[in-house]
Amino acid sequence: MSSFSKSTEFQATNAVNSLIKRILPGMQKIAVHNKDKKKSKFKQKGSTAQFIDRNLKERVELNEKNVFLSKKRERKVRKQENKSKRAHNEKLEQQARLQLLVKHQAEGTLTDTECDYLSKLTKRNVLNAKAWDLDEDDEDESIELQRYILEKLSESQKDSRSLNRRKRVKLFKEEIKEKANTSLERKYPGLTPGLAPVGLSDEESSDDE
Numbered sequence: 001m002s003s004f005s006k007s008t009e010f011q012a013t014n015a016v017n018s019l020i021k022r023i024l025p026g027m028q029k030i031a032v033h034n035k036d037k038k039k040s041k042f043k044q045k046g047s048t049a050q051f052i053d054r055n056l057k058e059r060v061e062l063n064e065k066n067v068f069l070s071k072k073r074e075r076k077v078r079k080q081e082n083k084s085k086r087a088h089n090e091k092l093e094q095q096a097r098l099q100l101l102v103k104h105q106a107e108g109t110l111t112d113t114e115c116d117y118l119s120k121l122t123k124r125n126v127l128n129a130k131a132w133d134l135d136e137d138d139e140d141e142s143i144e145l146q147r148y149i150l151e152k153l154s155e156s157q158k159d160s161r162s163l164n165r166r167k168r169v170k171l172f173k174e175e176i177k178e179k180a181n182t183s184l185e186r187k188y189p190g191l192t193p194g195l196a197p198v199g200l201s202d203e204e205s206s207d208d209e
């Protein structure tokens with residue numbers, strides 16, 4: 001509605017109210033701009049509905065975002081857990097293989113392939129321990145593995161030396177025993193090995209007399 005129409009309506013309403021006041025004193029006056037008030041109330045109701053609708057949409061979007069972030073965090077945690085589990089299993093497998101290699105080395109049954117693998121593994125871990133691009137966890141794991149290999153190799157070498165020493169002592173005792181038996185057989189033919197001659201001293205004393 002234009003300002004001219006509003007002014008005309010206002011003047012007409014005042015004229016009618018003046019006439020009513022003269023003819024019918026005490027009668028309620030006609031309200032001015034009644035339609036505009038209704039429109040204002042309608043607009044206010046519309047604004048409230050739009051505000052509620054907008055808030056609901058924002059809440060739904062926020063919930064969807066929270067669900068997405070929660071699922072993303074869960075995927076990240078599962079990925080890290082799987083990575084740690086794989087690393088742990090690989091470490092156990094490597095330790096089991098190393099134990100088998102050390103056992104074969106102690107027994108002297110290492111194959112050429114196992115010897116090459118053990119040598120390359122030792123060199124690789126030594127180089128990795130000295131590399132600058134290793135993070136702290138990898139460096140600690142590499143040093144631990146290197147120490148484990150060296151300790152096992154040292155233990156196997158000690159066991160091997162101890163075994164060789166026992167073999168040499170046993171062989172030495174067998175040689176002494178064999179030489180003693182050979183000496184007795186030469187001196188007393190037909191004598192059973194390990195048995196001392198019975199009455200040997202008496203016969204020798206009677207011969208001397």
